[in-house]
Amino acid sequence: MKLERRGPVGWLINNRPDRLNAMNSAMRDEFAVAWKALDADPEVRVIVHTGEGRAFQTGVDVAEIAGDGIGFERYRQSMEDFDVHFTAWHQGVMKPVITAVNGLCAGGAFHWVADADIVIAASDAQFFDPHVSVGQV
Template identity: 30%
Template sequence: MNDMTYETITLAKADGLATLTLNAPDKLNAVSRKMIAELKQCWEELATDSTVRAVLLTGAGRGFCAGADLADPDREASATADSGAALDKYFNPVIRTMRAVPKPIVAAVNGVAAGVGMSFAMASDIAVAGKSASFLQAFARIGLLPDGGSTWFLPRLVGDARARALAMLAPQIPAEQAKQWGLIWDVVDDAELMTTATELARRLADGPTLALARIKEAMNRASENTLSAQLDVERDFQRELGRSADFKEGVAAFLAKRKPSFKGK
């Protein structure tokens, strides 16, 4: 079912899993001002929807997302024609919400993920790509720097040397290389991508929601914490999770040698 009707994206929800699809296939899902405004609204909705326990993000057609739509007529006509203002108002809130939303995000990368499209993949928790997918930090090709958090994500995922080369030389790298470098979790045959990614997202939607949310939050904090401070985070979160119904169910299922039935509570 759809809670809201969007023009450039689609949102479907079923049994705890929300599937968010970038839906401008004629432009390889390039991000227009309208699309990023709708994405901002959509992610904010997903963040507060207690019925959603995991999100699957993908693109319609043969591309995941070709980056910002440079031909978008709204770019120069809008109050955010200034590139920094556009980031402030739309793009940065989307990335912040994706990282903060207390539920796992799986990206199914079909085809090209360029510019901010690559940022969307990196901002997800688990990214799976089809074999024909590719990744490109396109910004330097047009005289810009990587945004959408890419200057933060890249060094953490692939190391400083590769991050600088990816950003400055702007090569297009295939999915298998992205996996080898640690940019993404896995690569599968194109024909199996949506089945594999949906199964993965479904498994997370049926999982221990509180624990998954705390895993995400703990890892978010880890990049700024000392080991000692992070040990305290783990202690506090573990205390909370140890009181959850899902932990009791997990232990009971383990002892009974059966599959747990987590309720996300």
């Protein structure tokens, strides 16, 4: 994840373009810190959340969950504990948040779309929900 400040604008940029910005456990934890840092910065007046590469974000990194032997158990436990601290709303961010969707936006990425104050979608943005194809619905 990249955290940038450009004048009064704080930028939170999903930065796993090789995985279409799918959220792994490290990225999930980085979000809580990043939202709080930008919200606490008096120079930042607005926060823009976007993605690097050809996707905004594609939900949870299913390969991580399935690949390391303990990933699914860790994911299941976090869901039981309501460990959803990756959006501005979950962190109580008071500054306006703009979600700028570029390319693919799928699954868990809808959390950021729903929680944003303003959503801007690029002309090539594609929204879809893969939960059915991975057996979650």
